[in-house]
Amino acid sequence: MKHFTHSIAFRFVAAAIAFGVFGHLVPSKAVVSPQTGAYLAALSPQTDWSVMARSATGQAVADASFLRELDGTSANDYATYILAITALGRDPRSFGNENLVYGLRQKASNGQIGDASMVSDDIFGLLALRAAGVPSNDSLVTQTVNYLKTSQLADGGWDWSAGATESSIDYTAMGIMALVAAGVAPSDDAVMAASDYLVNAQNDDGGFGILPGEPSNTASTAWVLSALHAMGDDPGFWAPDDKTTEDYLTARLHADGYFLFDASAIAADLFTPVSTSYAAIAMAGKYYPVASIAAPPTVTLRIEGQSETICDIEAQGRTSLDVIKSAAGPCNYTYVIQDTQYGPYLTTIAGEA
Numbered sequence: 001m002k003h004f005t006h007s008i009a010f011r012f013v014a015a016a017i018a019f020g021v022f023g024h025l026v027p028s029k030a031v032v033s034p035q036t037g038a039y040l041a042a043l044s045p046q047t048d049w050s051v052m053a054r055s056a057t058g059q060a061v062a063d064a065s066f067l068r069e070l071d072g073t074s075a076n077d078y079a080t081y082i083l084a085i086t087a088l089g090r091d092p093r094s095f096g097n098e099n100l101v102y103g104l105r106q107k108a109s110n111g112q113i114g115d116a117s118m119v120s121d122d123i124f125g126l127l128a129l130r131a132a133g134v135p136s137n138d139s140l141v142t143q144t145v146n147y148l149k150t151s152q153l154a155d156g157g158w159d160w161s162a163g164a165t166e167s168s169i170d171y172t173a174m175g176i177m178a179l180v181a182a183g184v185a186p187s188d189d190a191v192m193a194a195s196d197y198l199v200n201a202q203n204d205d206g207g208f209g210i211l212p213g214e215p216s217n218t219a220s221t222a223w224v225l226s227a228l229h230a231m232g233d234d235p236g237f238w239a240p241d242d243k244t245t246e247d248y249l250t251a252r253l254h255a256d257g258y259f260l261f262d263a264s265a266i267a268a269d270l271f272t273p274v275s276t277s278y279a280a281i282a283m284a285g286k287y288y289p290v291a292s293i294a295a296p297p298t299v300t301l302r303i304e305g306q307s308e309t310i311c312d313i314e315a316q317g318r319t320s321l322d323v324i325k326s327a328a329g330p331c332n333y334t335y336v337i338q339d340t341q342y343g344p345y346l347t348t349i350a351g352e353a
Contacts, residue, residue: 032057032284035257040280043273048084053277055087056286064088068096075107075114079124086131087290093132094322101132102329111143119151120160120171126178127288133295136183145182148175149190156197169208169220172197173227177288186231195231198224199238205251205263206243217262218252219271221245222278230287249279301327303349310350321346 037057043050046063054061067085070077082100085092092100104125107114114121126144134141152158157167158175176194184191202208207216208224225245228235235244252260258272259279281290296316301323303310311331317323321344324335333350347353 032280033253033257035255036253036259036276036280036283037257039257039276047273047277048080049274049277051084052087052288052290053280056281056284056290058284061088070096070098070100070103075104075121076124078104078107079121079128082128083124083131083289086128086293089291089293091132091293091296091318091322092128093296093316093326094318099326099329101129101134102326104128105140106329108140108143112147113140113144117162118160119148119158119162119164120174122147122151123158123171123174123178127174127181130181131289131292133293135295141182145179145184148179152190152193156193156195158194166211167197168210169198169201169212170210170223173220173223174288176227177230180230181289181292186233191231195227195233198227202238202240202245204241204243205248206239206241206245207248208245215262215264216248217275218249218259219261219275219278221248222259222275222282225249225282226278226287229282229285246283249283252279296322296326299323303331303333305350305352310352324349 037054037059040050040054040057041059046066048067051061051064051067064084067081070081078100082092082104085095085100093102104113107121107125110116112122113125122144126141126148129138129141129144130136136142148158151162152175153164153167155167157169157172159166159168160171172194176191179188179191180186186192198208201212203216205216207221209215209217210220225235228238228245235246238244249259252262254260254268258268258276260266261269261271261275281287296318298314298316301315302312310333311327313327313330315323315327315330317326321337324337324346328335334348335346335350336348337344337346339345
């Protein structure tokens with residue numbers, strides 16, 4: 001098994017440039033087939049991951065109304081819905097029935113997001129905040145970056161669990177993408193250490209398992225390929241035995257457009273829609289967040305009721321109705337917006353017409 005550290009890889013690239021040769025650079029085979037696009041579009045029900053994948057591959061997604069109602073209550077649930085909504089170019093503060101950015105922030109305490117026994121929700125939470133346009137100098141963003149750096153394990157990576165002593169490939173790849181999304185440079189020590197962990201875990205078939213030494217699978221390999229894109233690394237240099245991550249994923253592609261889970265799989269299973277979504281995003285040259293939006297303007301909102309002030313805060317929104325939606329959580333009021341022949345119409349706030 002031929003491996004090199006990230007720093008050696010950089011020196012090799014520099015030498016190759018100097019001498020005008022790229023003998024070990026394996027050409028990219030990344031492509032998303034029309035069959036994969038058709039497979040993703042036909043999925044029923046659609047999921048947050050399939051929406052991200054379809055957006056990443058350039059599809060117009062018209063059937064994403066399910067994202068208006070959060071399915072779950074965990075920080076990870078909030079985060080993946082935010083990532084899907086921003087992949088559509090929409091604002092998760094006002095897209096649905098809840099301000100998801102506010103809801104995610106409510107899951108944070110003591111400098112970390114979500115369940116203190118988990119690291120995965122900090123990783124996905126950080127990705128989601130940045131996708132929603134929360135600036136890199138925001139206090140929760142900087143606290144989460146610091147938390148991820150201090151929770152990095154001795155082997156250079158992360159696991160989903162805060163109590164882990166060994167890293168997993170999946171969450172090391174996602175951890176890299178979260179830090180880069182937050183503005184941490186790929187040359188930062190934390191990102192470099194995580195990258196070294198990954199490069200030394202790559203299998204000879206070009207793929208990655210859940211843990212180093214385990215058989216390669218589509219999901220883990222796809223997340224690593226996306227991490228390479230996020231760091232600006234050329235997957236062609238990650239090629240033991242001249243097999244890249246792209247080679248591994250291409251070999252798993254079924255004629256019907258989905259990606260088989262591993263080399264032993266012969267048919268689709270319950271996880272196929274998810275692993276295919278991961279693979280499509282990676283093979284499209286994309287990483288997480290698939291897309292980010294600019295933060296909407298901040299305005300002063302004051303709502304006076306018949307007998308008391310209903311709301312008096314700084315809120316965000318691109319339209320007046322967006323501001324009403326995004327402030328509902330912080331001010332704890334209900335509202336009703338009806339669709340009319342003239343457009344959406346606000347009928348009641350806090351039960352008052």
